[in-house]
Amino acid sequence: MPIDWHAIQEKWRKKWEEQKIFDAEPDPSKRKYFVTVAYPYPNSPQHIGHGRTYTLADVHARYMRMQGYNVLFPMGFHYTGTPILAMSRRLAANDEELVDTFTSIYKVPKEKIASFKEPINIARYFHNEIKQGMQEMGYSIDWRREFTTIDDVYTKFISWQFRKLKEKGLVAQGSHPVGWCPNDGNAVGQHDTIGDVEPEFTEYTLIKFELDGYKVPTATLRPETVFGVTNLWINPEAEYVKASVDCENWIISSKCADKLKFLNRNINVQSKLSGKELAGKKFGVPLANRTVTMFPASFVEPGDGTGIVMSVPAHAPYDYQALEDLKQNKSLLSSFSIDNNQLEAVKPIVIIESEGYSGVPALAVINKYKIKTQDDPKLEEATSDIYSHEFYKGKMLDNTMHYAGMNVARAREKVKQDMLDKKLADIMLDLIKPVRCRCGAECVVKLLSDQWFINYLDANWKSLAHDCINSMQLMPDEIKPEFDYTVDWLKERACARKSGLGTKLPWDEDWIIESLSDSVIYMAYYIIAKYVNNGSLRDAQVNDAFFDYVLLGNGNANGVAKSCKISVELLNTIRNEFEYFYPVDSRHSGRDLVPNHLTFFIFNHVEIFPESKWPRQIVVNGSVLMEGKKMSKSFGNIVPLRSAVRDHGADAIRVSILVAAELLQDADFTLDAVRGIRERLERIYDMCVQFTKKDSAKLELEDQWILSKLQHIVENTTNAMDKLRVREALHNIIYSMDQDIHWYLKRATAKERSNDSISGVVRQVLDARVRMLAPFAPFISEEMWEALGNDRSVMLASWPKFDETKVNFVADESETLIINLLADAHNIIKVTKMKPKKVFIYTATSWKWNAYMKALSMVMQGKINFGEIMKQLVSDTSTSKVKETPEIVKRMIDDILSDPLNSRQRKARLEFIDEVQIFEDARSFLGKELDADIAIYREDDSSRVDPKNKAQVARPYRPALYME
């Protein structure tokens, strides 16, 4: 019977809600587990990509519940910030692209869009969409704790957070660089940029070369390499200007002149000129009495730095390769007044020596990475390779004036400072990579003079953040260096804007706290939200004393209750609930939030809360590809989550997203996979319906085998789940178990066993399987669980426990023996292309078993030398027969060595197994599988039929085969 997925989704959602299965209340008799996932930003419906993070968090929550924890898994909605505002403006202006996205991709009804001129209506609409999607996906959320970041009590909570930071001196106003959109006149963070890129910037040194009284600055991160300059690079097609910059005359790109204005430099453009006009001219090198030539180069981006680049071919692989390319293509120079001799005269000047490099270091690293042209993407890697190598290990050579002998790290600072003092250099903040605002404008760095910022530069604060990272669990742990790097890298960060939705800065109401600053400790608010939503706590009753008491335990309950006009009882109930559920046990998010949100989350927790309330775990996941491609509007391959659920059902979507990859890998989502998963789920359900009889008679060999195998799967899957290796877990539950059951049924059928006689065993396997499937495919698992005769939700059942007493090594090895024999036989049939009427199996004789066990025990002690093993065997009368056939011993040792370690250990414990008995048990099965008569003989059976004398090659676990 086909499954009506929608009906079962409806049915179970209703039951869960009625039974309040996901409402978490403090219960001191149970261990608690608090799982949170980054709350969504309601400016679009969720798609399959979002589905991965939320589904993973839900699976985690459900798994921990089944492990006996009292799990709290809540959800809120993040309204804060400018993107919704910007969207509303674009819609009001009838922006075609956005209207099209809303109607054709997001399927927003036309009449709704008219109301979107009010930003709050956009937020409310998508909030509702996302919430319904989460419910349809079956997320086990305690919805009593839902809130938005513009709720009155929430804004009081954020005001409290900011007053705390300000008291500690960590929020300040001052001149401060921010990523900036010149078009919107507003600071930009990751959420405001195309592709969600964090605008990262750094401080460049501008080295001033000279031409006819003009300074020609070039931006660099390696000022110490000025001694190795051989030439300059300029883009001949780009526009440059002569301008006075704070009363000094400079030549820079037009784009650079624009950027300097945002850095509060005083710029007066005098005239424009093309890059071509400067090519071929000679420029004075600062600190040195020599000149270098300007060469044209199309790779120079006029928007990077000053649009002019100094060339240090001995230490910069890009420069070395660009010069080589130019020498190969001299005709490029013909339209500039440069002759070939000028180019040929350029020779790399080595100024740094470092262990491991001789000659020209840039050339060495180019050869190492096998780079052939300047377009090779490996140049980036080569550059950072030599950059860090020379920084840590390099020493300045004799041709670097009084810097000779200094290590590079020190020389870099010295050269920079000396040149700044002599006005031979300047500094400039610039973006590390170009970033575009969502409005399309190219972002710049702006120095804001009255900006409010959070001082993440504070050394004590950084060290506490590192302590927290070191004490918490990161999943996967390979993500840790990214956190440490971010903590070290973070500087002051703008925390307020002039526009957008959110909480006003409590002491300066012209400012609104921005979205990456009001979303760092909100997990604590889920405790309070429940009391706001059920009406027992009102906005007017909440003040700083309330938060101090509930969240930090500061103050006196009677005094605080009085000041809030609430009962001491209620106050303490809220406080106790916070004490019970906090800290966060697991925080889930996509990897893109490591450099901002997740790190801010750590910073703010360590500052505001005592160590006992610091987060205990962060789980980071990668992104989702759609049929192998990145999801994007331009590919038209964004699938909204709700429509996917409508088309395929929630369970198949959930499993397909998670089965495709482990945590950090990209998960490829394909519709074929979804269909395949759905069919498999339906088959598992059918089986639950089919096998109704609960008990079994005597256990046969295959029964013992599958029950033992089940224990291995449970043990393995539990280990995988504890590390959230969900792909491995799902492969066990869905694919490996399918294979095992398939094999088992074939074995049982061959013996003509009735369904009733195997039903008890099959149900034991299904019982564990459905429990393990439940966190992943909750709806169909409930149906299966019900079909197996249970009357309570599977969510209230426990996760299966590994039971060592059910592990049966004899059964494990016996079945493996049959599996291998069948594979060997099929192989021979395939190779010889014969169609056997009769298959003869010969099992090894007892002295071979003695020899095998001895050899095995020697190998396990690390003695794998053939001569040594032979000597031992020959000296023992029970195995001295090996003298006649040393070849057999050699092959036994090979057998043992090719066996995995756990299998060797099992075999060593088993001693001897009766292979004839095992094959007799499987005789009918083997006959069916091979479509032939089966004859089974011991090697030393004198009555055996053995026309080709094959029996003598039989070895333990490796019977000999003959077919005719």
Ligand SMILES: [Zn+2]
């Ligand atoms: Zn913009």
